[in-house]
Amino acid sequence: MSRSLAALSFSLLVFVASWPFAAQAQRTLSFDAHAVPEAGTLAIAVAEGLPADGAFAAIDARTSGALRRAAESEGFKGKADSTLDLRGFGGYERLLVLGTGKEALAPRKLEDIGGRVAQAAARSHASRFELVWDGDEVDAASHLAFGAALGQYRFDKYRSRKSDDDEGAQAGKGELVIRTRAGAGAGEAYAAQWKPVADAVAFARDLSTEPANALWPEEFVARVRKAAAGLPLKIEVLDVPAMDRLGMGGILAVGQGSARPPRLLLLRYDGGRAGDAPLAFVGKGITFDSGGISIKPNSNMWQMKGDMTGAATVVSTVLGLAGRKAPVNAVAVAALAENMPSGSAARPGDVIRTASGKTFEIMSTDAEGRMVLTDALWYVQRQDKPRLVVDVATLTGSIVAALGGDYAGLFSRDDALAGQLLAAGEASGEELWRMPLREEYGKRLKSPIADLRNGGGSPGAGMGAYFIGEWVERELPWAHLDIAGSDWNDSGKPTAPEGATAFGVRLLDRLVRDHYE
Structure with a gap:
């Protein structure tokens, strides 16, 4: 991405023709240039050992070392799947720090991180929830967004009202911004391939x-x-x-x-x-x-x-x-x-004749x-x-x-x-x-009056699979x-x-x- 495009620091909302899926309110996913906002509701990801650079280090410097001290006091070291959740910290309404462990992150791990952030965002009343990703993995933004879209799924269409102990009608609404080095242009790849x-x-x-x-x-x-x-x-x-x-x-x-x-x-x-x-x-x-x-x-x-x-x-x-x-x-x-x-x-x-001409006896x-x-x-x-x-x-x-x-x-x-x-x-x-x-499963499915029985004996899953396979050409x-x-x-x-x-x-x-x- 060119420097001039990055300098615009804008978000590209993903608007593509969508199918009529569930009407449940979910956050709009958008993409922006890599930067560490100084306020708002923010999520960052850190490797085990707590990095000396990136978003963690930037926030730690802004807070005169308070972020590292908070992590140490909570025993947070960045291990995989660990979380440090700070409210009202260093000018942020909320700062969510996610541990990613020591290993390199495959796309499915990036998706899990996106899902974890999205689920936290789904319980949040903040209108804007931002995720800053320091890594330079190819298509990181797309995989983070893909995981977020999967993770924030909800099915509420038959609920007439929220219960008193629910997070409230406004929770999970607004925008989830994914900030990576790919910038706003990452939205196009996500919209084309993963949305x-x-x-x-x-x-x-x-x-x-x-x-x-x-x-x-x-x-x-x-x-x-x-x-x-x-x-x-x-x-x-x-x-x-x-x-x-x-x-x-x-x-x-x-x-x-x-x-x-x-x-x-x-x-x-x-x-x-x-x-x-x-x-x-x-x-x-x-x-x-x-x-x-x-x-x-x-x-x-x-x-x-x-x-x-x-x-x-x-x-x-x-x-x-x-x-x-x-x-x-x-x-x-x-x-x-x-x-x-x-x-x-x-x-x-009952004996059933199928379209192929083959018959089976119903055992169940x-x-x-x-x-x-x-x-x-x-x-x-x-x-x-x-x-x-x-x-x-x-x-x-x-x-x-x-x-x-x-x-x-x-x-x-x-x-x-x-x-x-x-x-x-x-x-x-x-x-x-x-x-x-x-192949011996077939012997257990023999019927005295039809080509096969539709069940009987064990292993049940294997017998079911064998039965199904009898309607598929062997060379296919x-x-x-x-x-x-x-x-x-x-x-x-x-x-x-x-x-x-x-x-x-x-x-x-x-x-x-x-x-x-």
Whole structure:
């Protein structure tokens, strides 16, 4: 950036065409030249050992050494994830000092710092909250802003008023200014490459958080149409008659017990070369899962409003790719149904014929995710001839028992694709753990009257993955991500506040960035 531009010391607000995401008030992100303001509400980051230069040293000098003395008295040394929070200090309304530790900071660590600052800003009544970053990492401003956008997410649309012990209606409103050596121009890079992904994550979180009386298959489709408006996307929707003509017995069986009919939604983005095979992302979209006839216990059944997170993840990924004009072809498939018990519901013991001609015997109507995915996977392979397929599903409780919420389970027959996904998970902060996918699982799924059973035996997560894989051509690179557990945070993280995480959007975006652009 030229000296004359830096001398202007102005902020470039990020105004880009935005999708109709949640109406929750959040701070506007803006960018400015590196400088250390002498007043206001300020956040700075310091490495372990407390630096002798940069923002920390500048403020310490202004306060005649009071900042270092305050740090020493509080035992603050700049260790990773540590915080020194000073109110009414040295002319500042608030000075927030964040420790970053000793190690060099990868982009995901920068995002965590941005998220930590944004969450502090979300609880603050200050109209302007500033973050000064001394480092010279490439694209530091974009990653700090990306983390801030993710970290400040909130979903308040159904609250009619703030409670007496809440932070208040004005908390979290105003501006969050990111000051780096890239200056105001950093806003352009953020707007082009990272804001679309942050918006996509927010959209997926919104969908996953909505109650089932506000979001069902047809409403899911309507919201995706609204979000896709103005973007270079094509939408295809199969209704019940269309699915019936194609013989999609899997998705129809799951949806037949509900008064709200199922849908198959395809969202296509052609940003690559004409004729190149697309990347296919297929998501389980059960807008509410009662378990059907194999009904779940009441305890925590409310969380089954989020059983459509896989579908939310894949459509949001493609929305993000289109928003940032990624040079790839991609298609998202959302297999949408509501799994309810009724006189018309499918039963354990029923035999279902899928669109591929393959049949399965229902052992449990609560193993519905794999049922809807059979037809979705067949259809995208027939229509789009993809170069690879990744399916995403909140599939099994057994993966939660195995991995908790720290990792999602990765199952794949393709070592190269598995390696790419593992690397993308580490880079994005949405980490995967590869699980076994043994051929002998198929023996445990044999049915005496159909091609397969839809469940039975253990390991449950592996059996579910194997079943799904039977509807994917063997030569096609395929991976199954079981995101049950990682789709929801009971306690917040810097870039994923408590609640729906939209796990997989950042992961799949990173997969595309690093390996297919």
